[in-house]
Amino acid sequence: MDIFESFCRTCGNECLEPLNIFEESTKTMDxxxxxxxxxxTCLPASLPPLDFADDYPKQICRICLxxxxxxxxxxxxxxxxxSEFNVALKFEQRRKRSIANKTQKSKTDETPQTPVERVEEASPEVADADWMGSLAEEAPTSAQEKEVKSTSGMDKQSCARRHRCTVCNERFLTEKAWRFHYKFAHKSQE
Structure with missing residues (x-):
């Protein structure tokens, strides 16, 4: 419309040297x-987008520009x-996960400080804990476990051999179940 011919679209003041919004360019950021x-780019999303066909002023003053x-x-x-912060944060998260994985791996390689006590007869409590025997993966045997195995003369899967946690006296059918229990129940005591 002709009534807005010399007004700035952004401040609403009359312009002496207006620049056309849709035809002019300016040098910014080289x-x-x-x-x-x-x-x-700078207008809020709540405002209607710029449109050449609307009735609003088509110019901007140099101060507003x-x-x-x-x-x-x-x-x-x-x-x-x-975006730089996002890259740095993702790198830091990956680094922390890597450290956590290495720490977790080294903990599974270590032998728990509490020795396993072998019990020959099963008690009624064993039946409740036996289900844990299949949950954990088989951990590598340490020198201490090899020594106990060789002195007992029994196979690892033997039903007669029982494992008891010396911290809480809970009994387990398999060494695997005992390791799983010790790892999660007594994690803070390591």
């Missing part, structure tokens, strides 16, 4: 960027910093 792109250019630079600076 490149030539159309004014309409600057405005589209400078402010718009600063807002555009700030917007891109913030996005750049945000």
């Amino acid at each position: 490149k030539l960027v159309p004014i309409a792109e600057l405005m589209s 400078r402010k718009l250019s600063l807002a555009y630079e700030f917007h891109h600076q913030w996005l750049g910093a945000y």
